Amino acid sequence: MANFRETIGIKILQRHTPAEKSEALRQLTKSKTVGIVYDTQRLSRKELNKVLHVFESEGIKAESLGFVNDKELKEEHLSEKGDVFYCRKDLSFWYLPKGVSVNQFTEKQFDYLINLDCTGLLPLQAISARSKAKVRMAKHFEQYAFAHDFMSETKADLERELFEEIIKYIK
16 A cells, blocks of 8 residues: 555656756855755764755755654654754655645755655655755655756765765765
């Protein structure tokens, strides 16, 4: 049942993906805003802070959206100032994210949206697909090719490795 629901979710997502953009990769120093999408179970708060610091040290505003793969957000996620999270409760029957915080994040026109999903989770890939960011970057997953403007064919299994792979293209 889960595979069927996920397959239908991908089909729905493909129909609602914004049109392809012709935005070129620009140097990091010419960017003003960056969005980061990640799985909270795979990227620690400490590692996320390191990622965010790369941008903040360049004077770039960085925002993050974390997926908590649990039914409810935990107390630690509710108390994080400035951070935005969503959980399985915020997913539709087809595993697609919904809700105010998700919509607010996807409506922002970041210069870059960097998806640090190393496993191909639909709830994370859907954020990229719906994002209005100028350039959406992620690890290459064939079934989600429609969701990104730039995909890195990397063997990275860890989010930090993926970030380092992606960032070298825009530095």
